[in-house]
Amino acid sequence: MKIKNKNFDIKQIAESGQCFRMNPIGPNRYSLVAFDRYIELEQLEDDLIEITCSENDYNKIWKDYFDLDYDYGYIVDNLIKGPDEFLNKAAEYGRGIRILRQDPFEMLISFIISQNKNIPSIKTCIERISQVYGKRCIDGTTGSIYYTFPSAKVLAEAKKEDLRALKLGYRDEYIIGAAKAVISGELNLEDLKVCSHEEAVKSLKTVKGIGDKVANCISLFGLHHIEAFPVDVWMKRVLSEIYDNKFDPNSYQGYAGIVQQYMFYYIRHVYGVSN
Known part of the structure; x- marks a missing residue:
């Protein structure tokens, strides 16, 4: 295709x-x-x-x-x-970037894992958790072996020491807690997709281990609220060095998350190479 x-x-x-x-x-x-x-x-x-x-x-x-x-x-x-x-x-x-419409539960867990980790480390942890708790599959077109991302039910029943063995560190408790919140209905991700970004962030932050940055990442990349504007270390650099902390995301109301992605990609791949 x-x-x-x-x-x-x-x-x-x-x-x-x-x-x-x-x-x-x-x-x-x-x-x-x-x-x-x-x-x-x-x-x-x-x-x-x-x-x-x-x-x-x-x-x-x-x-x-x-x-x-x-x-x-x-x-x-x-x-x-x-x-x-x-x-x-x-x-x-960064004109080729698009905000993907990803699985909300996968993004919930992925961005909990992302705390205080670089991207290669996050990828490694997610592959480990998929290989241990996901399903082993073979793609019918390419013949490639792959592992699905684990379900909320499986992760809710995981043991902390088993997750800790995958080098998830303190995040093991947060992963289990978030999965349990989804299973119990305390956190309804489908509802959060259709509510406002502000309501989604507020609900996400009721889950232990989810702060403002992670909640905004989940809102943008898992719930597709493209007005979300996550601020990590790279974005802090943009906002302080380029804008003297005077940038207003509300100037781009309704698509600030797209603006954030262009900023993040540019600062990380251009400025980050030489600095």
């Missing part, structure tokens, strides 16, 4: 910090495990991607997953033409 889109770059998405199971497997080629499925994606041209899926699966799953009905080009063009010089460059540089 080939997809033509000017604002769809798999390398940029894979390195944008929003997903942890999209990995390089060759030149311009990536694997992805999501929604208990495995696909491979290849960037054939700047605006052309090939996905190893059927047209039916594309329409049922991947078109929505990659948010392909949303016009990111309109956002990019407006930012490039706008008065903010840093955002002009950031939007141009």
